[in-house]
Amino acid sequence: MKSSLEEINIISLKKIYADQQALLADTKDDQFVVIRTLGEIDLYIGAQPYHVPADKLIFISPGKLIQFDNIDENSGYCVLFSATFFDRSDRDAEMLYSRLFFDYQEDIQITDAMRSVEEVNEIVNHRVRLFAEKGPVLYNAALRNHIESMLIEGLFGLPELLPLPAGDRLADRSLVNALLILVNRNVKKQSHVSYYANELHVTPRKLSICCRKVFNKTAKQIISDTILKKVINLLQHSGLSISQIAFEMGFTDESNFRRFLKKQTGKTAMELREQK
Known part of the structure; x- marks a missing residue:
């Protein structure tokens, strides 16, 4: 699914893998990526491998090369969106420009997903399509709402920062x-x-x-x-x-x-x- 503004995509991991495409998050300078795993997946961020269990959210900042391995139709999906699409208020900016995407101690953030697989499938495969039939305004509003819910889940799941010694x-x-x-x-x-x-x-x-x-x-x-x-x-x-x-x-x-x-x-x- 693709918005009329061409600033957001929801893509199944199976499609990316089947097309043998690397997901270039730096094709636009501010393209953010959130991945929802429905099953276990293997991926590379640059040359770094990751094995991620099911029911996780993965937050990847702009400018990363993402490649997938061992993907099937039940692996999950990713959402790609620009800051222009999402950043409309101070609250949006606070969520977007946070440790979810910008953290020197972690190249990517992986947190637990709070919504069930059934609820996610209902949103992505049914509800968003219904909004799309009503036109781009409602469609884009539904997509922004979905992104916001994932960011809130991710922020809730971030581990607390440990204090670092001075001079370290x-x-x-x-x-x-x-x-x-x-x-x-x-x-x-x-x-x-x-x-x-x-x-x-x-x-x-x-x-x-x-x-x-x-x-x-x-x-x-x-x-x-x-x-x-x-x-x-x-x-x-x-x-x-x-x-x-x-x-x-x-x-x-x-x-x-x-x-x-x-x-x-x-x-x-x-x-x-x-x-x-």
Whole structure:
């Protein structure tokens, strides 16, 4: 099933496996993946193998190569969706830009699914189809509702974070992870390192030192990279004008927006849009 906005797909794992397709979650810069296992599955995230039991939810952040093995018709399904499709409010952003998808201590998150197989089949195979017959507005609303329910189940199932000793390398990764989550939530309104350092109760210098250890980039570069990814997504996967995108991303002047794109990519906004 595919929405008219082409920003979301619900695909059976059997279909992906039968077509011998690798699931490229980086085909769009902000494409998120949630997998609901109905049976046991084997998959690779990059070169890392995972064996996942039945009745699990798997949360995979953008930019990952996903491949499946030993899949049958009862294995389950995956939902692929863009941030543009789901992120409509502060509450949405809080769920989306969370440890479910961004956690340096875990490459992916696997949690228990709370809904029964029967209920999931009813939703995916029957209820969503009924909404689709009523048109794209109700169809997309039903899909957003289903995504939200999976995110809520996943957040409920996340293990508690253990405190890390001061000065530990993992503490640096934890701080940068917290920065990444904050930036993805707030970058449309805040682009200054000082804001994020204040929110994380560290100095801007300390924040950039940690970012260099983990990413080999400064905090400012991480913020700029996040802005650029969101801008490119809007250019290539929305109907917004260039001036509307500039305003949406917090630029007060369209000329500053154009200079930012040229500096970061060497290309104009129109060139990036036509790259789709």
